[in-house]
Amino acid sequence: MRKPATIEHLYLDFDGFFASVEQQRDPRLRGRPVGVVPYEGGRTCIIACSKEAKAYGVKNVMMVDEARRICRDLVLVPQKPDLYRRAHNALLAEIASVIPIDTVKSIDELACTLDESQRSDPSGLAMRIKRTIRYNIGATITCSIGFAANRHLAKIAGGTQKPDGLTIWHPHLMPGPLLKVPLEDIPGVGRRMAKRLAGHRVSTTGHLLELAPKQMRAIWRNVTGERLWYALHGYAIESPASGRAMFGHARVLPPDARSLDAAYQVARLLLTKAARRMRRADYYCSGLMLWLRFYDDDWSTMQRLPQVNDDQAVLAALATMWEQMRAAVGPKVRVMRVGVTLCDLTPATARQLDMLLNDDHDRQKWEAVGAAIDGLNARFGRTVASLGPWLPPAGGNVGGKISFTRIPAAEDFQ
Ligand SMILES: [Mg+2]
Incomplete structure (x- = not known):
């Protein structure tokens, strides 16, 4: 395998992304400890926090009561998924004006491959990226950038200095x-x-x-x-770009199927279909996003997964996320629309690295089950076999597929 003699990859990770976007939107929040919560009021947890809040020891997924105890001035802001999506798109456009983006890893992480001149001046490149964000988007949104021989090392490098970091791991400095x-x-x-x-x-x-x-x-x-x-x-182990970054489905619920329980059945169905499409295209995913629209609010979350492609893994993740959401929003909400997205895709041929691992034996077993189910369905029709309940979707057919490119588009929130 080739071992590069110089840096070849850049990895960029925004610092406290949701919270810094909130601070950019509202100048009154700047310099203050901010915690983003899924929903206003009630018992809920922090899903993102600003660097000021982090300095107090506030962490993501901390319950609000506890966060308030360690940081009395904490300002809670309900999340605005649509705002973050627009910020993501705007930031990507700015960065892409400086360097082509290889892979969008999540709403706040991306990776690029360096050309000859970029390899010789990584600091200049990083400064140009940071400057274009500062001037064209705003100074409160900062990122940490890592450079290294491969993407994996670049990601680790970038994580060592936060916020607003720049870390260059030349091969000759390693390990x-x-x-x-x-x-x-x-x-x-x-x-x-x-x-x-x-x-x-x-x-x-x-x-x-x-x-x-x-x-x-x-x-x-x-x-x-x-x-x-x-x-x-420090070897060159990059998988080729996946070509597409997500598989997803979303659906507006009919009036008689807007309870959390009814919406959950639809979400399971949508996710099973998305996973099936992903397997057909020969990909694995390492992230699952869940999107919900209520009468007067949105809710979304993302969970990282080991690289998986089987129904059991994604449905188990959905169950966990659903419980978290239910705890955060309370049982009474009415769901207008639900969407699921499998993201961070890797071609099956290049499955690598981020697999978590001690469930690997089980994982292979479930993958075999998934393949068998797909085989049955291919032979006998769409839903002969599935894991768990497969109820007819409320309101009839699940409808056309919505294939998200990268990050769900604006119409998916309407
Ligand atoms: Mg980040």
Whole structure:
């Protein structure tokens, strides 16, 4: 495998994205600790916070009561998914005016490949990106940028200095700066894998780097471990661009199917269909987004997944997200529209890295089940077999597919 002698990739991650967009929108919020919540009032949790709030120790997914206890001045702002989507599109357009964007990893992360001149002047490139955001969008939205031989290292580099960071990991500096990164913070390790690694006497990133590729493969119990070895050691391991970034479906609910329970059945159905399309196109996803429109508000959330393509994995994630949403918004809301999106796609042939791992045996089993179900449905019609209840969708046919490109479009919120 090729081992680049210079930096080849950029990874950009916006700092506290939702909260900084809120501060950009409302100058009164600037410089103040801001927590974005899914819904106004009630018992709910923080889904994003500003750097001022982080300085107090407020964290994402913290309950509001607790966040208020540690930060009395915390300003709570209900989330505005449409605003964040518009900000995302505007920011992408600005960045793309400086450098082509390879991959949009999520609403606040993206990656680029460097050309010859960009490789020789990464600081200049980063400054041009930061400057265009500052002048053309606003000064409160900042990003942290990492450069490295491959995208994985660039992402880790970018995460080491936040907010408004710039980190350049030239191959000749490696692995020095990587050794300072806590093992759990390495994408592709995480807390669960760190536990398993501890059983193999690997408790630091330094220990991890001392392993051989074959040992990593054995610990991970699949090729992911070996691929992570090549990534961390600075080899060129990028998968080709996926060509499309999302599969999704959305649906307006008829008046008699607007309870949370009825909407959940529709969401399951939409997600099963989206997963089936994703498998047909031979992709895996590592993110699931759920979008809901109520009478007078929106709610959306995204959950990261290990790279998966089976119904069981995505439906289990949906169940979890649904419970969180239900706890946040209360049981009485009426759902006007529901949408699900599978994102962060990877071609099946290039499945790699971010798989989380100790469920891998189960995962393969569920994938086999999914393939069998698809086979049955292909032979006998659309919904002969499915996991869990497959109720006829309220209001009849599930309708035409809405294929989101990158981030759901404005009409999907109407
Ligand atoms: Mg971010």
